[in-house]
Amino acid sequence: MDYALMEKYDRFGEVGFNAGIFLKGSWKKQNDIYSKLQSEIVPAGKKTIVPKQTHGSNIVILGDSFGNDGIAADGVLCGNGDYCLTIKTADCIPVMLAERETGFFGAIHVGWRGLAGGIIENLYLSIKNLDMNFNRLYISLGPSIGSCCFELGGEVAVLFDDGFVTADNDRYFLDARGLIKEKLLSSGASKNKILDMAECTSCNAKKYYSFRRDGHAQIQMVSYIYKS
Numbered sequence: 001m002d003y004a005l006m007e008k009y010d011r012f013g014e015v016g017f018n019a020g021i022f023l024k025g026s027w028k029k030q031n032d033i034y035s036k037l038q039s040e041i042v043p044a045g046k047k048t049i050v051p052k053q054t055h056g057s058n059i060v061i062l063g064d065s066f067g068n069d070g071i072a073a074d075g076v077l078c079g080n081g082d083y084c085l086t087i088k089t090a091d092c093i094p095v096m097l098a099e100r101e102t103g104f105f106g107a108i109h110v111g112w113r114g115l116a117g118g119i120i121e122n123l124y125l126s127i128k129n130l131d132m133n134f135n136r137l138y139i140s141l142g143p144s145i146g147s148c149c150f151e152l153g154g155e156v157a158v159l160f161d162d163g164f165v166t167a168d169n170d171r172y173f174l175d176a177r178g179l180i181k182e183k184l185l186s187s188g189a190s191k192n193k194i195l196d197m198a199e200c201t202s203c204n205a206k207k208y209y210s211f212r213r214d215g216h217a218q219i220q221m222v223s224y225i226y227k228s
């Protein structure tokens with residue numbers, strides 16, 4: 001099956017950024033997704049940053065240069081307008097953010113491990129360190145598995161606040177996007193600057209890839225953000 005997805009995250013234009021989610025090609029040929037992204041979306045001259053994601057809770061603040069070993073993190077923040085930040089997801093939540101005043105922007109991959117491990121709390125600390133202001137941030141939550149389909153084992157479900165877990169006999173479902181939004185709001189984010197696409201990857205087979213639905217660990221959707 002060939003996939004083609006090029007969707008914008010709305011409203012980043014208001015703060016001088018461009019962001020979206022991208023997937024193109026056959027799932028057997030995913031290696032070239034970044035070269036397609038670079039040639040079809042990212043303006044010439046910008047360098048596309050591809051972190052090595054670990055399903056962890058580490059947030060890195062990227063300077064103007066970095067080692068050849070790359071960046072091992074599930075979240076990257078930077079203020080360098082020559083960079084395009086990316087994060088890949090399959091059912092996890094891509095969280096993109098930007099602030100006009102400091103020019104900092106970020107791309108975060110939030111899965112249940114990162115969420116339980118404190119990735120949003122780490123984001124809060126990083127943002128404080130950068131003198132960014134949560135209240136001014138524009139934040140998008142991209143397509144990801146919804147509470148309709150995000151089933152967890154009981155041993156994982158207990159890691160999360162009861163208010164975001166629905167129990168159905170011995171089955172447990174996590175409202176991960178709801179929990180992320182709650183954490184962002186309690187960090188000081190502004191409700192009217194959070195854009196939740198609120199689409200379930202697993203329920204939208206025609207539009208999105210879902211690892212839980214489809215298998216094929218090779219395929220991923222890439223969310224990107226860069227300064228316009």
Ligand SMILES: [Zn+2]
Nearest residue numbers: 148149200203
């Ligand atoms: Zn669903």
